[in-house]
Amino acid sequence: MKPAPFVRHAPKTLDEALKILAEVAPQDGRILAGGQSLVPVMAFRMARPAHLVDINEVAGLDKLAVEDGKLIVGARVRHATFHRPAAPGPLGALLAVVVRNIAHYPIRTRGTMCGSLANADPASEWCLTAATLGAQMVAKSASGERVIAADDFFEGIMSTALAEDELLAEVRLPLLPDGTKFGFNEFSRRAGDFAMSVALAVYEIKDGRIASPRLGVGGAEPHPRRIPEAEAALDGQAPGDMAFRAAAEAAAAAIDPLEDAQTDASYRRDLVRAVVRRALEASL
């Protein structure tokens, strides 16, 4: 289990990185950020990029700042950064809850949020977070920059709207208004394993009722997404068991479940029902 040979590029500036990426992308070149997903598949030789553009030394990509009501997370910011609140208000608290479910501590010291988003594993907690909160992805290439909405970013299992020469340079997460409620729940076989289903619920309370609900589900479909049927079941309802159960049922019914050798569609729906309700209960 030794990776196949590759050429490593270690640019120091973003321009340099993008230029190299433009050159090597057609020759099976890839970005190496935290490497916590890429290196294992290289070890199994299921990925064998000819070039790796290692962005760990690129200046500026470690940006972590609040601008215009958004938390800006650069491509080099590690998961572990979020162990403590990295943004004011509920967003920082939310990220601190979510991050503890990402693999294990020594993975979080290396893996990056942007790397997770670009890798687009269906079970990724950050992909779920980005999809649920409506994050913006800032893709940069030698030919320019574009901002991609989360809804348009995730396309399928390990598949995104990023072009091969584009680097996900940063993600912008909207700050959450004070008083925003959130809850997260994940199901996995063992501690730290990939989620078999995971849910994130975010909403506000207006006049004692749920307002602006966002209910995302991951691990159940090719990519995480918000479930409008579940959000509809929450909107305007009093937060509590009845609304939560209705939302959970709606989510379980709405998904198009992933199946594998051990997990059939009905089990996946069972899990979605459970994690959605539990995420909502955790929001109280």
Place this chain on the structure above:
Amino acid sequence: MSAASHSRETKGSGVKWVGRAMRRVEDPTLVTGQGRFTADLPAAHHVRFVRSPVAAGVIIGITPPQGAMVFTGKDVAGIKPITPMLHKFNYKPLGQPILAQGAAYFVGEMIAAAVAPTPAEAEDIAEQTEVSIEETTPVIDARAALEPGAPTVHKTIPGNLIVEGRLKTDGFDGVWAGAAHHVTTDIRSHRQNATPMEARAGHAAYDAATGRVTLTCTTQMPHLTRTAIADLIGMPENDLRVIAPDVGGGFGQKMSLAAEYVFLVWLARKLKSSVSWVEDRRENLIASFHSRDQYITLKGAFDADGKLLALDANVLANTGAYSCFPNTCAVEPLMALAEMPGPYDVKAYACVARGAVTNTCTMAPYRGVSRPIITFALERLMDKAAAACRLDPVEIRRRNLVTTFPYTTAAGLVLDEGSYLKTLDMAAQAIDLPAFRARQADARKRGRYLGVGFAPFSERTGYGSPAFAARGMGITPGWETVIISVDPGGFVEARIGSSPHGQGLRTTLAQIIADEIGVAPDRIKIVHGDTDRAPYGWGTFASRSLVISGGASLIAAQKVRAKLQKIAGDMLEAAPADIVLENGNATVAGTDRTLSIAELAREAYTQTHRFKGEIEPGLTESGTYDPSGTFSNACHAAIVEVDIETGKTTIEQYVVAEDAGVLINPMIADGQVHGGVAQGIGNALLEEIVYDETGNPLSTTLADYLPPTSHEIPQIELHHAVTPSVNSVTKAKGLGEGGGIGAPGAVINAINDALAPFGVQIDEMPATPQRVRAALRAAETAA
């Protein structure tokens, strides 16, 4: 005081080491990173095996990249296939070639070997080696293998039935027919992998000066590895040295001969150089050895009071593509045949135990061998019978456990004295069943489902050659030898044939020897795992080493002691029987006349002229021990909560009441139980090697095959009973496997108890959340 009156007390009243939870002598090396593991050795050449990508097929061609060093079956056609033998139970011999000879029989079988200066380059070559295989229809499942018309895996084994053991006690049918209750359980144990944290590795180095090869490898049985490889290659055994250095866990997986090691020795001789192979985790998961793939149908006939009258078992094990050396692939079905009645008194017993070959990885021993499965089956049966007889789970077991000793089981095994009833009661008391039932009822009202499960069992340990001979094995292991030398400086070296790899045997044997010859354990070194240094022995497996090597250590140490007493008697002008050996000194009992043991040792080598030929020079004694075997026993009890929405089981409380006779080192004993229970919990809930219908293994990473983390393992509450063994000279019984034997039965019974309100039965291991939910969903649909 006469000599006779204190002759048995001459070990003195000084410090005693046996029974102390002393820290392990192994640890300072291991916690500082100074351990020596096989993969630590540098080599001139690294090997990467090209493995079959298909479960069954005829090899049409193998095309290595230009200029690369690649060996195929043709190159090693002169090496004999690994062909373990069993002379009973209609066993059909089956040989495994070192590299495939024209056909492949499972995904992962070695087809060719790429050799290069680094592991990465060897992997490059292996990857670029084109293998053309014409696929044939594989057989994956044991039941499918025995269906009429199933494809034949090996031409020499028509019908794919490699072994069949049958047993039926006289008068069985009459007893069966006359019973009040008949209860059946159909259990399925899925395939598992022992998963030592260190995968296998081998390093063979040719020594030009002597023509010898030193094979360093992750084996549990270095001596037999040497004998077997020399036989297969046809080389003088004294040209081969086998070293088992620090070995990172084995759990049985490292006791069977690895074809890879045979190849390495052959290659080192061919290249006259050093060669290394380090198994990666994927290889370990798909192509080392698997275990536990069984179907058991177990039927019990009970009288109106819940007494088991007759037991009828049908066992079918999937033995995989080949047969493991030396045990043979019959080890699982035949152990089930011999031990199915477990700790229960039952006179009428019938069993058919079969093994079917398939196009899957070869089955071999894994901690507990069949017993985790048969205990699971038997304990499911007991719980079902309890329900039929309206008894609580403790009571039905109490009515059936063996209480008089020695007890000859219906299969002919002799249980020496144990504490079956007592440990059941200890576990039941720790659980507090009435209080639990109240809590369970209360929890159910709140939609939470708790359950309790019990699993008493016997654990056959420390069995010598007669027990192995009963199996009819071509190779009959059993005894152990220990050679103890006291050097002229008074330091002690004990060379042992066992081969510990985590069990702390260097510590426990030193404790045994220390008490016998009156020196502290820190003056005693235990040498093992090197065929040039250690006497022939069988290694470490089957919960045997402390009993057998410990017994041999005691016997050798007694001889050393007798000699020390003789020398001291000579020097101190006293009767040898009056010499007390303790705290490093030899003292005439009741006097202050004393000499240090170091002084005696010096005398034994350098002043032998004083003995006038009455005492032989030197201080080296040998002890060999070949016991009949002794059964330890335990009762496990688990309280679990089942999340009925997700099917996930969480263990709330885990109790072990255990009796392994005299504990030499209670700390180490407890550690063995903890580790066994953790594996048993993993086996019960998490671990499963999955094949698809084409024989492609799907559990190829540790994210698919799931050994438990600390998060899944509860605190384990231990209670000890002590029934000193009469069949073991140290009075100790083995306990290495027990932890893993009881856990599946206890945990899955608890799951069933939790789910009783739904009327579902979980009779599969692992009891995964998917399976639990599927059962619940089926019940919901039916309702």
Place this chain on the structure above:
Amino acid sequence: MSKKQPITLNINNRDHKIEVEPRKTLVDAIRDDCGQTGTHIGCEHGICGACTVLVDGEPVRSCLMFAVQADGKTIRTVEGLANGDELHPMQKAFMDHHGLQCGFCTPGFLMLAVGVLEREPDISDEDLLDVLSSNLCRCTGYQNIIKAVRAAAAEMRGPR
């Protein structure tokens, strides 16, 4: 083969000037090129944690980093835990509490626990348990590892 690059790995305060292919993982370089074989390889895909070392003070899976990425960084391995003959409290605690059997996973557990406790000495018991679930052990059943790490944590924090 791809071209080897010269790098310097500072392991336990000693510079190792080596040449490695970019594809060589940090753990392979530590073991094969720097001769520090106390760090073990258990899975090479980031699950088991046997290869955990500290890079610039942080516990990482050294099988999931390329050696060239650690050029110039400070690496600590199990061989550097003791201060001469004086064992680290974590090492002592593992011995006192029988936190190891075969010892293969032990270096990874030691580095994980030391790395986390040095960075977060006041880590809650619950979080510490969560951290320990990062690594796999097949021998001990974890109970004694948890005991050992808790005892060492108390000692590392010192008297309050």
